[in-house]
């Protein structure tokens with residue numbers, strides 16, 4: 309009985325359960341669908357498609373060498389799957405689970421319904437630590453460890469793949485998509501080069517380097533686009549990291565990599581929130597915050613923020629750097645969002661869509677959770693208001709980064725601050741602290757903590773019960789992230 313492997317955010321050969329399973333099926337085919345709903349979504353950017361296509365080019369050659377054709381089709385998933393079934397009758401659809409945006413969730417429901425009516429068995433495998441249909445968060449970290457410590461999937465030598473004419477991969481121009489900004493190397497080989505380089509020594513300075521935009525680009529792993537597009541599996545990254553920690557004689561490197569290893573858990577911890585509550589992409593974690601900022605949205609301020617002309621040099625330099633490169637370190641991402649949320653009093657949804665387009669590594673589960681955390685709408689996290697001036701003093705004391713990205717800084721061409729910082733923050737704090745003190749907000753905070761709060765991964769707990777559960781060895785990860 310034949311099978312189709314439906315590739316999504318898993319564009320690799322190694323540690324790939326659906327591809328491994330396809331070896332048992334005669335006439336198997338791999339498929340990647342470029343969906344119009346993706347191209348039309350407000351978080352889509354040409355860089356995302358360019359990275360996917362470049363990764364697919366490499367994977368297609370890998371699979372062809374083993375006898376498995378990889379088709380790349382454009383269209384709505386159900387239509388493409390139905391058409392393919394006419395050309396290559398198949399009984400099994402094999403894929404990884406995806407924790408995506410609302411449109412992928414709706415698409416998966418439609419595919420599932422179609423499979424049922426067609427008698428196609430759709431088998432899905434997890435590829436991260438995210439647990440489907442999780443009943444409760446207790447014990448989540450132990451499950452993450454068990455999954456990530458399990459042996460990686462052993463891949464077959466070859467396939468009895470189906471016969472298929474492989475068209476050239478579609479070009480961005482043919483898809484009506486604009487040229488992207490310059491990209492880092494895509495694909496599985498590039499993912500391993502980045503990982504090996506980081507574990508081989510580049511990561512030694514990780515803990516010191518990750519906060520400053522001057523040092524983070526080199527000192528952080530830069531694996532995020534590869535994890536987002538699945539050109540390397542989380543399990544492989546985890547196991548390679550643990551093996552380096554266990555075997556290296558370089559104590560500084562081992563210490564740095566322990567900090568990095570913690571971040572890998574965070575990746576899945578945040579994605580789990582979206583998996584458990586898909587609506588957080590659109591609405592506040594804590595409903596008591598509904599209406600807080602929505603009607604005050606000031607488009608001029610928003611545009612100044614997007615274009616890096618707020619008159620706050622660290623904010624503007626970070627935004628311009630991000631727009632040029634598609635990447636920014638964690639702290640500066642958090643500062644940009646905090647500035648939008650508190651200084652500019654902007655609701656997080658449109659800034660979040662804008663940032664998703666700028667980040668090559670856009671990962672919905674991490675992104676929307678972080679957008680809300682940094683905007684103060686989860687109800688469970690301490691308000692973290694970043695001062696752009698302090699961030700500049702701490703992380704760019706000589707103004708090197710600022711001058712690099714704001715050549716007009718210090719000249720009359722550079723704008724004056726668009727808001728009075730003191731007044732803006734007084735307003736924001738007054739509104740938020742008043743809301744947080746209400747009995748409704750307090751009651752809801754407990755419920756959000758129970759459903760989404762970290763039990764082990766290092767999130768700052770807010771309820772007394774959760775605080776009591778914290779374990780001492782989580783502290784370093786938390787400090788690094790939230791100074």
Ligand SMILES: Cc1cc2nc3c(=O)[nH]c(=O)nc-3n(C[C@H](O)[C@H](O)[C@H](O)COP(=O)(O)OP(=O)(O)OC[C@H]3O[C@@H](n4cnc5c(N)ncnc54)[C@H](O)[C@@H]3O)c2cc1C
Nearest residue numbers: 528529530531532571574575638641642669670671675678
């Ligand atoms: C507002 C906001 C939005 C964000 N959106 C995204 C996003 O769309 N995609 C994304 O991958 N990361 C996102 N992050 C988290 C973080 O900034 C990036 O993962 C990190 O900067 C990527 O660079 P790196 O791979 O070199 O990270 P490293 O520091 O080398 O970390 C290794 C990996 O750990 C994971 N990780 C690191 N920090 C975090 C974190 N705080 N939360 C969850 N996972 C983490 C990522 O998978 C990352 O690739 C966001 C952070 C903020 C504040």
